Amino acid sequence: MYAARIVLVLAVTGCASANMTSGDDDDTDAAGDVDAEATIDAAEPDAPALDAPLTDAAMNDAATTDAAAIDAAMVDARVDATPIDATPIDAMCTPTWQNLLGNGGFDSGVAPWTQTSTIIRDAASLPFNPHAGTHAAMLGIGNNANDVIVQTVTIPASATGLRVRGYQCFVTEDIIADQDRFTATLETPAGAVLETLHTVTNSDVAPICIWQSFTWTAANARAGQTIVLRMRGTTNLAFLTRFVVDSMTLEWLGC
Numbered sequence: 001m002y003a004a005r006i007v008l009v010l011a012v013t014g015c016a017s018a019n020m021t022s023g024d025d026d027d028t029d030a031a032g033d034v035d036a037e038a039t040i041d042a043a044e045p046d047a048p049a050l051d052a053p054l055t056d057a058a059m060n061d062a063a064t065t066d067a068a069a070i071d072a073a074m075v076d077a078r079v080d081a082t083p084i085d086a087t088p089i090d091a092m093c094t095p096t097w098q099n100l101l102g103n104g105g106f107d108s109g110v111a112p113w114t115q116t117s118t119i120i121r122d123a124a125s126l127p128f129n130p131h132a133g134t135h136a137a138m139l140g141i142g143n144n145a146n147d148v149i150v151q152t153v154t155i156p157a158s159a160t161g162l163r164v165r166g167y168q169c170f171v172t173e174d175i176i177a178d179q180d181r182f183t184a185t186l187e188t189p190a191g192a193v194l195e196t197l198h199t200v201t202n203s204d205v206a207p208i209c210i211w212q213s214f215t216w217t218a219a220n221a222r223a224g225q226t227i228v229l230r231m232r233g234t235t236n237l238a239f240l241t242r243f244v245v246d247s248m249t250l251e252w253l254g255c
Contacts, residue, residue, distance in 0.1 A: 095160060097251040100153040101229070104166065104248035107133040115149045117141065128209045131167040131246035139233025139243045140180060147233045152189060153250060154226045161253030162218035164197060164229065169212070170205035172241035177203045180234065180241035184216060187228045194227065195219055202241040209244075221252065 102112040106120045113120065119137050123129050130136035139147040155162065164184065174180055180202040186194045197216035229250055233243045 093255040095253050095255055097161075097163070097253055099249040099251050100155070101151060101164075101248060101250035104250075105133045105246065106130075106135040106137050113137075113149055113151050115147075117147055119147055119149045126244065127171070127242060128169065128244075131169070131211045133246075136244050136246040137231070139182060139231060139245075140235045140241050141233075143235055143237050143240065145233060145235040148230060150228050150230045151250075152226060152228050155222045155224060155252055156254060157224035158254045159221040159223040159252040162221045162251070163253075164216040164218075164248065164250050166214060166248035167211050167246050168214050169209040169244045169246075170200065170241070171209050171244075172202040172205045172207060172239075174202045174236070174239035174241050176236070176239070177201070179236040179239075182231070182233050182243040184229070184231045186218060186222065187230050189226055189228060191228075194222070200243075205241065211246075 103109070106113075110120055115137075118125075119139055119141070120135055121138055122135050126136060126138060137149055139145070139149065141147060170182065172180065178201040182198075182200050183196065184198040185196050188194060195218055197218060198214070231245065233241075235241055
């Protein structure tokens, strides 16, 4: 009797185990803990999670990328005409020769020249007429002469060229070679020679006056420097040579 009950209990227990094993999928029913409908419910990945309001026009709105964000105000003054405006181009010019010499025709007295003797003379005191106006400068006035005339000028810092121009009439009576000499130099205010512009002796001049134009071009523009134009005439003890200049300019090249 007892043995029959034990067999019945074991049979019932084995059926229950079999039902649990074969019904595992039933444990995930609508009321279960791992229900497919509850776990992968449409409510979790539905439209509200990737809803249009999250990616709608408010997020990617024209307001984010509209003209206000890439406004002309962001790039206008930085790319305006100011950095490349016309001012630097307008400032450019064609360099020209400009005169610095004062009283180059010697017709306005002596200043700003300085002379060692009466070198600036009127027509009545010259052996021939000036090239222009009423006066000229004559060096080599007598025998054993050492005549000097100078003028100081300041060259602009932008100068790219320098020259002296004018007219000369050199006349000699001396037949002995190289006894009388004319020299034009550029010097420092202290008297140091920077450059010899022109030198000539009585051997190179004629016995009669013929006014001729000249240009003495400096090898260096002397930009920004204060310089002295010095002209000197020396003669020996006999037979004069007269070195006469007129209508002079000292010119720098630049803007």
